[in-house]
Amino acid sequence: MECSVCYVDLNVKNIVNTKCNHIFCKECFWKWTNENNNCPMCRQNIISQTKMLLEKENIRNNIFSLMQEETKYYDTISCLQNDLYELEDKIFELSKFKKNPDKYMNEFLKKRDDWIKEKKNETRNKKDMVISQLDVYNTLYDNSREVLSQIKFEKENVSFDFELDTILNSSLLGVGEMNEILRTPSPRSHMQSPPPIIRIRR
Numbered sequence: 557m558e559c560s561v562c563y564v565d566l567n568v569k570n571i572v573n574t575k576c577n578h579i580f581c582k583e584c585f586w587k588w589t590n591e592n593n594n595c596p597m598c599r600q601n602i603i604s605q606t607k608m609l610l611e612k613e614n615i616r617n618n619i620f621s622l623m624q625e626e627t628k629y630y631d632t633i634s635c636l637q638n639d640l641y642e643l644e645d646k647i648f649e650l651s652k653f654k655k656n657p658d659k660y661m662n663e664f665l666k667k668r669d670d671w672i673k674e675k676k677n678e679t680r681n682k683k684d685m686v687i688s689q690l691d692v693y694n695t696l697y698d699n700s701r702e703v704l705s706q707i708k709f710e711k712e713n714v715s716f717d718f719e720l721d722t723i724l725n726s727s728l729l730g731v732g733e734m735n736e737i738l739r740t741p742s743p744r745s746h747m748q749s750p751p752p753i754i755r756i757r758r
Contacts, residue, residue, distance in 0.1 A: 559584055560597055576600045 557566045559581040564570075572585040578597045580588075588596050593603055603611075653660040 561588075574600075574602060 561584040
């Protein structure tokens with residue numbers, strides 16, 4: 557039994573048998589399949605296209621998974637480095653404390669007082685800003701109330717003037733009734749609400 561390409565003698569260690577029943581030596585077979593997906597003799601596909609696509613997809617998914625794992629490892633390393641930097645800072649602070657406790661405590665108290673002062677200033681500024689906003693809202697609210705009151709007053713005056721004109725133009729009023737209506741003060745004097753209108757029964 558010999559290879560179909562190079563005619564070398566085949567044995568159990570170097571034989572390759574394809575599904576199309578052609579036999580080759582391992583060297584010839586792998587050299588050919590590195591660039592081709594078919595039998596060197598009959599050109600039948602060694603691996604089906606569907607299976608090849610599935611294999612490519614699996615390889616692509618595996619690569620993506622490996623990249624994700626690599627990203628996780630980098631993130632973990634970054635976190636560990638940050639923790640290491642924090643520990644180094646704490647060790648440095650402890651060494652300062654051991655060398656001169658009084659000086660270290662004074663520096664610590666000063667930092668604390670500065671931090672408290674800064675937070676107080678921030679709180680005060682926020683409070684002033686809120687109060688300023690409330691003043692603006694209150695001013696807008698008062699102005700809105702005044703505008704609404706003026707609109708309501710004007711609406712009432714227009715209604716009263718219309719009824720008064722209707723009564724004065726009525727031919728059924730007597731002289732005494734006309735004089736009584738004319739003696740009624742104007743609703744616009746002193747910015748007060750108008751007095752009740754005298755209704756004439758017909």
